[in-house]
Every structure is written in structure tokens, then in C-alpha cells.
Amino acid sequence: MERYIITGGTRLHGLVEVCGAKNAVLPILAATLLSAETCVIHNVPQLQDVVLLVEILEYLGAKIKWEKKTLIVNASNINPTEVPEETMKKMRASNLVLGPLLSRFHSARAPFPGGCAIGSRPMDYHIKGLEQLGASIIEKYGNIEAYAHKLTGDTVYLDFPSVGATENIMMAATLAEGVTMIRNAAREPEIVDLALFLKSMGAKIEGAGSDNIQITGVAKLHGADHTVIPDRIVAGTYMLAAAITNGDLVLRNAVAEHVEPLTVKLRASGVIVSKNGKGLRVRGVPRVKSVDLKTMPYPGFPTDIQPQMMALMTVAQGTSVILENIFENRFKHADELRRMGANIIVEGRVAVVKGVKRLTGAMVEATDLRAGAALVLAGMAAEGITVIENIGHIDRGYHRLEQKYALLGARIVREKMPREEEQEIKQDGLSRDQQEKFPLISHKEMELNYKI
Ligand SMILES: CC(=O)N[C@H]1[C@@H](OP(=O)(O)OP(=O)(O)OC[C@H]2O[C@@H](n3ccc(=O)[nH]c3=O)[C@H](O)[C@@H]2O)O[C@H](CO)[C@@H](O)[C@@H]1O
Numbered sequence: 001m002e003r004y005i006i007t008g009g010t011r012l013h014g015l016v017e018v019c020g021a022k023n024a025v026l027p028i029l030a031a032t033l034l035s036a037e038t039c040v041i042h043n044v045p046q047l048q049d050v051v052l053l054v055e056i057l058e059y060l061g062a063k064i065k066w067e068k069k070t071l072i073v074n075a076s077n078i079n080p081t082e083v084p085e086e087t088m089k090k091m092r093a094s095n096l097v098l099g100p101l102l103s104r105f106h107s108a109r110a111p112f113p114g115g116c117a118i119g120s121r122p123m124d125y126h127i128k129g130l131e132q133l134g135a136s137i138i139e140k141y142g143n144i145e146a147y148a149h150k151l152t153g154d155t156v157y158l159d160f161p162s163v164g165a166t167e168n169i170m171m172a173a174t175l176a177e178g179v180t181m182i183r184n185a186a187r188e189p190e191i192v193d194l195a196l197f198l199k200s201m202g203a204k205i206e207g208a209g210s211d212n213i214q215i216t217g218v219a220k221l222h223g224a225d226h227t228v229i230p231d232r233i234v235a236g237t238y239m240l241a242a243a244i245t246n247g248d249l250v251l252r253n254a255v256a257e258h259v260e261p262l263t264v265k266l267r268a269s270g271v272i273v274s275k276n277g278k279g280l281r282v283r284g285v286p287r288v289k290s291v292d293l294k295t296m297p298y299p300g301f302p303t304d305i306q307p308q309m310m311a312l313m314t315v316a317q318g319t320s321v322i323l324e325n326i327f328e329n330r331f332k333h334a335d336e337l338r339r340m341g342a343n344i345i346v347e348g349r350v351a352v353v354k355g356v357k358r359l360t361g362a363m364v365e366a367t368d369l370r371a372g373a374a375l376v377l378a379g380m381a382a383e384g385i386t387v388i389e390n391i392g393h394i395d396r397g398y399h400r401l402e403q404k405y406a407l408l409g410a411r412i413v414r415e416k417m418p419r420e421e422e423q424e425i426k427q428d429g430l431s432r433d434q435q436e437k438f439p440l441i442s443h444k445e446m447e448l449n450y451k452i
């Protein structure tokens with residue numbers, strides 16, 4: 001287990017490059033299973049989830065080469081039911097192999113996936129959609145087993161514009177017979193990127209980015225070359241880093257349209273966001289004003305930025321009401337932010353955040369990926385030292401976040417947790433000693449101990 005030690009109070013400034021999108025590259029990697037020819041994917045972020053999905057594809061039989069930010073995948077020799085259950089349970093996007101495997105090999109097996117514990121995250125829309133195309137699906141012992149003599153296009157109406165279900169059904173339909181129409185489809189930029197990749201493989205898809213996607217099945221897909229879009233959630237996290245530290249950051253490659261819902265809220269809170277060459281410039285103010293927000297499917301405010309935005313609101317002037325509409329359990333960061341002095345009341349899907357003048361460093365835990373990213377932001381803005389445990393969650397979505405922030409002026413280091421402390425935390429939660437020890441270390445000591 002590793003942790004971050006952050007000494008708050010520095011303003012971030014400089015240039016940072018936005019990496020390829022985790023939530024785009026994962027479905028694209030799953031889609032390489034649809035062809036026996038080689039696919040080349042550029043702008044691949046070096047993230048834990050990508051490593052896990054590569055492992056899963058290799059286990060299924062794919063041959064994969066990493067060359068810096070490029071992945072070369074050949075899935076000519078696949079055993080569709082040979083899945084590494086343990087690895088698949090560690091990540092959410094492993095469920096995206098179902099559609100491609102079923103489409104190309106007519107059978108697939110996958111355990112219910114893992115991922116962040118932010119809600120129950122069922123798969124009924126995926127299953128209903130695949131069944132509508134002709135698959136027989138059984139769920140037993142925590143596994144989903146799917147068979148189809150052949151898949152046939154049909155109209156699939158989604159009760160909710162689910163990102164994962166839209167992706168799985170779109171991939172399955174590429175090799176089905178006839179026309180599939182997905183109605184009330186998800187419109188996220190990651191759906192558009194996946195459709196672009198599938199089209200470059202020879203798939204016939206129209207309407208991606210709207211709520212009606214039409215897929216006309218083809219007999220075969222070929223190899224393709226594709227560059228993944230920049231990560232709008234990573235870009236949004238940097239934008240909030242500039243805002244919360246009263247900094248000045250230039251985000252190279254950030255796509256203005258993709259982060260528009262956040263830009264609008266930041267501008268309303270007083271932050272200056274402007275276009276800058278091929279990216280964006282974000283300049284903070286000494287204290288932002290509170291804004292209200294509700295998470296929605298794209299182009300609404302993203303659920304994946306809600307925790308980071310909540311971190312900013314904890315130090316805003318006024319009161320902010322945050323409504324989480326996508327995941328029923330995505331406020332765990334509120335408890336951790338409270339340890340740092342935030343004033344937050346959570347009632348079901350609503351959080352009321354009363355801004356305080358400043359947060360104070362404390363010992364906190366990253367309960368999930370974006371909750372962890374939010375705590376890093378809070379730690380950089382807080383007075384004193386913040387220790388964030390369990391940062392493995394953060395590594396799922398950000399590559400060496402501490403190095404990026406340190407280059408921009410933050411005082412942040414990663415360290416391995418001492419063995420005894422790790423044991424103690426596992427057994428009893430945080431000891432009183434630990435709670436007290438870290439906030440009390442002086443900055444001078446920290447500089448000496450951690451070379452900040
Ligand atoms: C709409 C939305 O913001 N989706 C987010 C979701 O995608 P992800 O694909 O994980 O989740 P979905 O978009 O499918 O889920 C949206 C909602 O639909 C429900 N649901 C989903 C599938 C299903 O079969 N049954 C069902 O009830 C979920 O519980 C959730 O309440 O998490 C990703 C990682 O945080 C984000 O990048 C996506 O932007």
C-alpha cells in the first residue's frame with residue numbers, strides 16, 4: 001500500500017499535457033477482439049486499468065505489444081470463454097469484452113465486474129440489449145454466460161442512457177445480421193471515439209453522439225489505426241487544481257467542448273477559463289463563489305468530476321447544493337473532506353456544502369478513484385500536511401499524479417506505508433497515534449524527511 005503526503009498552500013502554475021482517456025481506451029481495447037487483424041492504438045494512457053485489460057486480452061489469447069503510448073493488438077487467436085476471473089473482478093470495463101466476444105465467437109463468459117464502489121452498478125441493460133439481438137444469457141455463480149447461434153439486428157431501447165450498455169450493444173451489433181437501432185443511447189465523447197474506431201475497422205455506424213445510434217451489421221471487421229481522445233476527466237481535474245490553489249495552468253490538448261459543463265460552473269464561480277492554442281488556460285481567484293450542480297449524462301455535468309468539484313466547493317464563499325443523479329453511493333469523499341474541516345451535510349443523493357475559509361491537513365483515505373483525486377486537490381489547498389492512504393485507487397485513472405502536480409509546484413510525495421502501520425490499519429482502522437502524528441509534523445521536518 002502506498003500513500004501521498006501533501007503539504008498544502010502552494011499555487012500551481014505551468015503547462016500540463018492531458019493524456020488519452022481511460023474511459024475511451026478501455027472500450028476501444030475490448031473492440032480489438034472483433035477483428036482477426038492487427039489494430040494499432042495511439043495516445044494510450046499508462047494506467048492500472050489499461051494494464052489489467054491488456055492482461056485480460058492476453059489471457060484470452062491476444063498478442064499485444066506496448067511501444068511508449070502505442071498498443072499493437074492482434075486478436076487472431078482467441079479462446080472466448082477462457083477469462084481470468086480474478087483480474088476481471090478488479091475493474092469495471094472488463095464487462096466490455098462480452099459484446100465483442102459474443103459477436104465474433106457466438107459465446108462469451110465474464111464474471112460480474114469490479115471497479116469503484118460508488119453504487120450497485122448492475123448490468124441488466126447490457127443483458128437485455130444483447131438478448132434482444134438474439135443472445136441467450138444465464139447468470140450463475142457470479143458469472144454471465146452468453147451464447148448466440150447468430151445475432152440479428154433489432155431496436156434496443158435503453159431505460160437510461162447507460163454508457164457501458166451502449167458500448168457493449170454497439171460492439172455486438174457490428175457483426176450482427178441486419179440493422180440495430182439503439183434508442184436513448186449514451187452520447188458521451190467516449191461513445192463517439194469508440195464508434196470512430198469501429199468505423200475505421202469497417203463497421204457501419206451512424207448517429208454516435210446522438211441518442212439514436214444505427215448500426216448495420218457487416219460480415220467482418222479489419223485491422224485499424226486509431227488515436228484515443230484526450231481525457232476530459234483528467235483535464236477537468238487539472239482545471240480544478242488551478243481553481244482550488246488559485247493557480248494558473250495551461251492544459252495542452254484539453255478539448256473545450258468536452259469540458260464545457262465544468263467550464264460553465266467554474267466561470268460562474270469566478271474562475272477564468274480561456275482557450276489557449278490547442279488547449280485551455282485556467283486561472284484561479286483568491287476565493288471562488290459557491291455554485292450548485294447536478295450530475296447528468298453527457299452533455300450534463302459528469303459524475304466523474306463531482307467529487308473534485310465538491311473539494312473546490314468546500315472552500316468557496318457561500319453554500320453549494322450538489323445532486324448526484326448517476327450513482328447512489330458517490331459521496332464517500334464527503335466524510336474524508338469533513339476530516340479536513342469541510343462543512344458538508346449528505347442526505348441521500350444531495351450534499352449541502354457550506355464553504356469554509358480554509359481546510360486543514362489530516363489523515364484521510366482514498367475510497368475510490370475520483371474521491372482520491374478530490375482529496376489530493378483538497379490537500380494541495382489545505383493548511384498543513386495531508387496524508388492520503390490507499391492511493392492505488394487513484395492510479396487506476398491518473399498516471400503518477402504526484403509527478404505532474406510536483407512539476408507544477410505542488411509539494412506532494414508518494415511513499416510506501418510502513419509495514420506495521422499497514423497491518424494496524426487493516427486490523428483496527430487508523431490508530432490514534434497516526435491521526436495525531438501526521439498533522440503535527442512541522443513543514444521543516446517534512447522537507448527533511450520527504451525531500452519536498
Ligand atoms: C451516464 C454516466 O455518467 N455514466 C458513467 C458511468 O458509466 P458506466 O458505464 O459505468 O455506467 P452507466 O452509464 O452504465 O450507468 C449509469 C446508471 O445506470 C445504471 N445502470 C447501468 C447499467 C445497467 O445495466 N443497469 C443500470 O441500472 C447504473 O447503476 C447507473 O446508475 O461510469 C463511468 C465511470 O465513472 C463514467 O465515465 C460514465 O460517464
Ligand SMILES: C=C(OP(=O)(O)O)C(=O)O
Nearest residue numbers: 092093115116304369370
Ligand atoms: C468510476 C470510474 O471508473 P470505473 O467505471 O472503471 O469504475 C471513473 O472513471 O471515475
